[in-house]
Amino acid sequence: MNKTIGFIGAGKMAQAMIEGIVKSHVIPKEKIIASAMTEKTLEKIKRKYNIVTSLHNQEVARVADILILAVKPDLHELVIEEIQSEIKQKAIIVTIAAGISLMDIERAFGTKVRAVRTMPNTPALVGEGMTALCANDYLSEEELLEVEHLFTSFGQTERVEEKLMDAVPSISGSSPAYVYLLIEAMADGGVRQGIPREKAYRLAAQAVLGAAKMVLETGIHPGELKDQVCTPGGATIEAVAALERNQFRGAIMTAMESCTKKVKSLL
Numbered sequence: 001m002n003k004t005i006g007f008i009g010a011g012k013m014a015q016a017m018i019e020g021i022v023k024s025h026v027i028p029k030e031k032i033i034a035s036a037m038t039e040k041t042l043e044k045i046k047r048k049y050n051i052v053t054s055l056h057n058q059e060v061a062r063v064a065d066i067l068i069l070a071v072k073p074d075l076h077e078l079v080i081e082e083i084q085s086e087i088k089q090k091a092i093i094v095t096i097a098a099g100i101s102l103m104d105i106e107r108a109f110g111t112k113v114r115a116v117r118t119m120p121n122t123p124a125l126v127g128e129g130m131t132a133l134c135a136n137d138y139l140s141e142e143e144l145l146e147v148e149h150l151f152t153s154f155g156q157t158e159r160v161e162e163k164l165m166d167a168v169p170s171i172s173g174s175s176p177a178y179v180y181l182l183i184e185a186m187a188d189g190g191v192r193q194g195i196p197r198e199k200a201y202r203l204a205a206q207a208v209l210g211a212a213k214m215v216l217e218t219g220i221h222p223g224e225l226k227d228q229v230c231t232p233g234g235a236t237i238e239a240v241a242a243l244e245r246n247q248f249r250g251a252i253m254t255a256m257e258s259c260t261k262k263v264k265s266l267l
């Protein structure tokens with residue numbers, strides 16, 4: 001890609017994306033620039049990724065063809081006010097923030113700005129991210145494809161209607177956190193039965209990775225895949241029954257509902 005990518009905000013999510021982009025070589029390091037609030041963060045990312053950094057958001061806005069707003073939702077208005085007169089005429093503004101709509105971006109800029117709303121996740125760091133995205137009408141299909149090309153450098157992308165974007169954090173943006181809880185719980189359960197801690201993490205994490213791949217690559221319904229593991233009268237169905245008694249699936253759905261409720265109130 002022959003574009004300059006700017007990040008305003010260089011926290012956990014931006015760093016995962018930067019690492020994914022740098023590893024994929026989709027863009028030379030010299031064409032990535034990031035700003036943050038503190039020198040400490042910038043020193044860290046400079047040391048780790050050797051990209052260009054600046055303490056000044058306007059400096060990033062001035063050079064970016066694709067400008068990624070990677071600050072918290074409630075900082076968007078402030079940041080946009082700071083940079084609105086500096087962006088390139090054809091800049092594409094991408095937000096990664098939960099709960100920030102295309103309309104919020106357009107309203108804050110007060111012009112017909114090209115805007116893309118995305119929801120990535122931290123597995124971008126290892127090239128296994130999942131990003132949902134949608135764009136406003138000021139972007140051409142070609143421009144949106146360019147943004148998708150950038151995001152596929154660190155994982156998969158899926159276009160999602162904007163009206164569903166508030167629900168996406170609960171299923172893919174935030175959900176790695178629930179999966180880490182699951183892996184940690186499985187590892188604790190293993191340790192409780194005498195399996196050494198490091199082996200327990202490896203066994204649990206690879207089982208989760210393998211199960212996810214089965215869903216993605218075989219196309220078989222997750223219920224049927226579960227059935228294949230449950231030998232009649234065997235051990236697995238006992239574990240499944242215990243999970244059902246403890247409302248495992250209900251607990252996940254309730255958690256997702258809480259997540260989306262919060263997303264809608266983040267601004």
Ligand SMILES: NC(=O)C1=CN([C@@H]2O[C@H](COP(=O)(O)OP(=O)(O)OC[C@H]3O[C@@H](n4cnc5c(N)ncnc54)[C@H](OP(=O)(O)O)[C@@H]3O)[C@@H](O)[C@H]2O)C=CC1
Pocket residue numbers: 008009010011012013014035036037038039041042057070071072073075079096097098119120121122173174
């Ligand atoms: N974490 C995740 O898994 C995901 C997060 N997101 C979204 O990403 C965004 C950032 O979240 P996350 O990375 O977790 O948060 P962090 O707190 O890790 O990062 C926030 C970043 O914003 C910087 N910052 C704060 N104020 C300013 C400012 N005025 N100008 C420029 N930079 C500023 C901070 O600088 P400094 O480091 O110097 O303090 C920090 O680098 C949020 O909108 C969130 O919804 C989306 C998907 C997943």
Ligand SMILES: O=C(O)[C@@H]1CCC=N1
Pocket residue numbers: 098169173174
């Ligand atoms: O916790 C949050 O608000 C952000 C959104 C998705 C993941 N982290």
